[in-house]
Amino acid sequence: MGLDIRSSEPITIAIVGCGQRGKNYAVYALEQPSKCKVVAIAEPRPKTRKNFAQAHLVDDSLVFHTWQELLAASAETIKTVGKRLADAVIVAVQDSMHLEVVLAFAQQGYHILCEKPMSTNLGDCLKMEAAVKSAGIIFGMGHVLRYSPYNQAMSNIIRSGTLGELINIVHIEPVGYYHFAHSYVRGSWSKEAESCFSLMTKSCHDIDIMCHYNPAGTPTRVSSFGSLKHFRKQSKPREAGSAKRCTDCSYERQCPYSARKIYLEPVSQGNTHWPASTIVDGIPDIENVTDALRNGRYGECVYELDNDVCDNQVVNLEFSNGVTASFTMIAHTSLICERQTRLHFSHGEIVGDMTSFTVTDYRTGHKSRHTPKNEGGGHGGGDLGLIRTFVDAVRAGRQELLGTDVSEVLRSHLTVFAAESSRLSGSVVNCADFEREAREKYHVGA
Known part of the structure; x- marks a missing residue:
């Protein structure tokens, strides 16, 4: 499934969607050309396409207007030469397009890194899991928080057990007043019918990192409240x-x-x-x-638009091992995505702000401050950490290097869908029942 780990050749990548997210991942190819190389792109906007192709020295014959053109060229190359155009594909198109693009390139055997979320539709997420497992490819998801030096350092302390038993998680995503206005009032994620609800499009990787903090448990029950309170x-x-x-x-x-x-x-x-x-x-x-x-x-005026997604939402989670967690997404903050986290243990706590965190041991009273090195890139180095790890996983042919797989990715997405179901119904949702009913509804087995 993977390449010869001894190979000195860079991993070759095709980028589908050359906007902000595609650019952020592709920076790694410019910084580490011996590790990976962008060899093909698909992007409908002419200036964006031209600038991206020039930055990565992509041959004109491998610059495409649409992902369908790239797919067709790949199919022809597979037919005539017996090999794909690249080793892997980064899918960074609009959220609603993720499923069709991932399915198409998975069928051709490409390893795939897909920007979050998996899809805007619950059934499509289930279909993506089935397709990726059937194709047997390396699959990465844009849950970049897992890959930042900050979160990896915190996770190491959690898993070490030095603070005793994890009991509670409190996590806040301060979206930022003008960031929310840009993306979720004026922007592409402003209307649920054209994108998805904001808990999914903005905060699915927040729910994921909370699950990641608690590897010994899985979500069992969830409740949620929220609304579009201000931007109307x-x-x-x-x-x-x-x-x-x-x-x-x-x-x-x-x-x-x-x-x-x-x-x-x-x-x-x-x-x-x-x-x-x-x-x-x-x-x-x-x-x-x-x-x-x-x-x-x-x-346009933010009070005159047809946006309809929540600008504030809270989620409460109960895990199978008894851990409880609360999450808040709030638009109206001066902080721009500088997440704040508190982890409470039987013998201590961790309090962090996405840049540094303080560990307190109740037994000794000792406090230690940790500021993991941020090597650059968005999300505290998480963007760089994800693409670097994905490239390593493709080279080695080892999904486990990513620290997750498509089924775990799906599980955290299901938790987000369950939270939104709770918000809309005003009831506590049982996560196992929610997944079972979803699989029955969409006829997709585990």
Whole structure:
């Protein structure tokens, strides 16, 4: 299934979707060209496609507009030459497309790293698990938190047992007031019908890392509460009047969600990175960002849009070994995804903020502060850690190097779906019953 571990050749990768997530994973190929190389891409946006191809020196014959074109070229190469275009595929397209892309390339035998979530549909997640297991490929999921030096160091202490028995987990995802406005009010994840509920699209890897902290248990019961409380018509400041766009609003300078503040002002100061880089094709400048704000969704008032996903949600979990956990996702914070975690043990605790954590031993009163080295990349080094681990797993042909497999990935996704079911029904959901009923409904066995 894998390559000869002694091979000195870099792992070859095809990127499907060259946006922010695709770029973040592909950086590893630029930093470590002896480890992996991007040899093919598929991306519909012309400037984004051109810039990506140039950055990675991708041959023109392997630059495609759509993933279907890449798949067809791969099928022809397999037929005529007997080999695939690359060793692995990174799937970084919109969430609703994940299933069809993963299934297509899995059938051709590619190892796959899929951005989170698996899919926006419960049945599709079950189908993906079945397809990956049937194909026998190495499969990685964009649960990047597992792979940051910070979380790996914390996990080592948990597993060492030095603080005794794990009893409780408290975890908070402070999304950030303008981050939420960008992605979940104006952006691609703003409407459940076109994407998915926000607990899945934003926080499925938070539920996953909580499960990862407790390897001895599996989720048994879940409850959840939440709503879209602020980003709606009723919350619009009276001073904003009938303005539909920030460029036409007299209240814009006082509004924390001003599109000028979020996108245009950073670009005018030389910052061409996120979030402005995501709203235009190619490199953002004052002209194309101004055009996007005047004519596109990203310039519209956050109180006048048709967004419908929760801007706050809490989840409570009970595990099979008696551990309890609580999770909060909140949009209205100054912190941008700087997660805060408290782990309570019988003989101590760990308190962390995604950069450093403090370990307290109740028996000795000793406190120690740990600041694991962040080697760069998003999510505290988790993006780099995931792609590096995935490449190593592909080279060795060993799924276990990723520390998880598609069935465990599915289990944490099922927990997220169960939490949302609880929020909507107002009831506590039994996780085993939820999975059994889902498999019966979609006719997909374990």
